[in-house]
Amino acid sequence: MVTTPHSLNSVLIPGNLRKVHHIALNVKDMQASRHFYGNILGLHELTGDEVPATLVELVTAGKVANFVTPDGTILDLFWTPDLTPPNPDPEQSFTRAYHLAFDIDPRLFELALAVLQENEMAIAHGPVTRPTGRGVYFYDPDGLMIEIRCDPQ
Template identity: 35%
Template sequence: MLQLRKIHHIALICSDYQKSKHFYTSILGLEIIQERYRAERQSFKLDLTLNGIYTIELFSFPDPPKRVSRPEASGLRHLAFEVTNLEKTREYFCTLSIIAEEIRTDEYTQKRFFFIEDPDGLPIEFYES
């Protein structure tokens, strides 16, 4: 039987590299592992970590096509982060003028959550621990 150990990384393609780099590092607080510019592809690749555990690869390409995100399109639905204090997390985004949905409760787990969007409209969920 296949023995998966963990999710190694999540790869995202952004339309505005500097804007997305700022969002994921300065706003979400992910740390940069390494950053490379691949001239032959006119592409940046930014490796990010959260607490040294999970990695996001942020890519840029010239004129990437838009991907349908909502309503309920097939493919990646959203990226989710676990947080300790949902109210303070939502308040943080509101102080930065980032639209944060109202806090809702998952009908099955009874855990609370809310969504924002990254600079390209990718839904990002914050889920209470």
């Protein structure tokens, strides 16, 4: 048995994990995904010196695109042109990920719905109103469910 100065129980205690560092998604159509995350959702795409040094070669080759969410989490898109889900029906969950949720100011929720409609995004569910707030669910170009949600007003 290997001993270390810290057991896992002492390292992985509440408060030691600081934040989500990044989320990585495989995407079939990089251009459609870049348009979706950059133009429709309005996330900032990292370019030039903003791209992490470890990813410059992949970004230059068009195999990776990096976006940053408003809270600073990095969203990495990895181009996987042969990607096919086991079930092409996006209503059937085909990964362990259920959805990616973005929070929005409640005053902007209706405007977000209008952007989705203007871009002819197929709404999967909603908008729904719950005690936890309002939400609308739709799919990215690869069938991953996306939620835009807000706290109750």
